[in-house]
Amino acid sequence: MRICVVGAGAIGGMLGARLAQAGNTVSLVARGAHLQAIRSDGLALIDDAGVQHVARPACATDTLAELGPQDVVVLAMKAHQVADVAAQLTPLLESGTRIVTMQNGIPWWYFHGLTGPWHGTALHSLDPDGSIARHVPAERIIGSVVYPACEVIRPGVIRVIEGNRFSLGEPDGSDTPSIRAISAVFMAAGLRAPVTSDIRSEIWLKVWGNLSFNPISALTHATLEDICLYGPTRALAAGMMTEAQAIGEKLGVRFKVSLDKRIAGAQAVGQHKTSMLQDVEQGRPLELQALVGSVAELGRITQTPTPSIDAVWALASLLARTLQQHQARLSVASTTRNRP
Secondary structure (H helix, E strand, C coil): CEEEEECCCHHHHHHHHHHHHCCCEEEEECCHHHHHHHHHHCEEEECCCCCEEEECCCEEECCHHHCCCCCEEEECCCHHHHHHHHCCCHHHCCCCCEEEECCCCCCCCCCCCCCCCCCCCCCCCCCCCCHHHHHCCHHHEEEEEECCEEEEEECCEEEEEECCEEEEECCCCCCCHHHHHHHHHHHHCCCECCECCCHHHHHHHHHHHHHHHHHHHHHHCCCHHHHHHCHHHHHHHHHHHHHHHHHHHHCCCCCCCCHHHHHHHHHHHCCCCCHHHHHHHHCCCCCHHHHHHHHHHHHHHCCCCCHHHHHHHHHHHHHHHHHHHCCCCCCCCCCCCCCC
């Protein structure tokens, strides 16, 4: 199968390496030193057992126009980066090409394929000018929920921390030959790729925690365990999640675990820094719109009050704006480090 992974960082690179090793014709879109390392030495993947494998993609580039039509295009960049590449996807598309979206948070296509009062509603927090929707045909989209944790430890080398599951779902809940074919290709590469008829409920289960734990950690520089064990922040996270659950249920979402169990699951991860906290420490843009702003917008659409979400959204947005204005990063350092 011809597969292009746009955004071959930690998750996209891991996926692309596995698919290439399984014999697929894989093109990787990356940039900078990471791209140069892939071109010269291949893409090294260190699995969760510590064994290193090297994949040789058919093509590694930073220019989508160099690539021809694909059977599958995987969008593996962060949500705020999709608009920058959407207009460049046309050369990759032919009549049967499917586009698998792998962004965290609520997707811009959320209301595509849904019936009911909000059919056709656009999420302005995710696609303000409609450019993504214009360039990414909705009928090509397959939704995905990403579960692996990976990191780029140096250019051209990705380490798998844990996980190998990528849930897949058609926006309208149908079971199609194309989604089954993609699932089969993923599984042949050693990945878990279940097809679900309710991708939105699975998206919400992940968003449910991310919308609270990510911005709270970014603001406090605390780990998941710290947030859950400290009473005030645990209560704040629970309040945000309660508001989100009310929104999701109005939209027909089924929450298959309890709020307390979802928080307990986050606590069990331990002293882990969320991706948003890592972005604050590295001076990278924050995924606030997809994880928090979109949920606040859905609250307005469904006429659901979101006071806790709105307050945290305001604070985290100002933090992101301040870091961007100063081109800065922010981290907590021990004052005892240099003491005798």
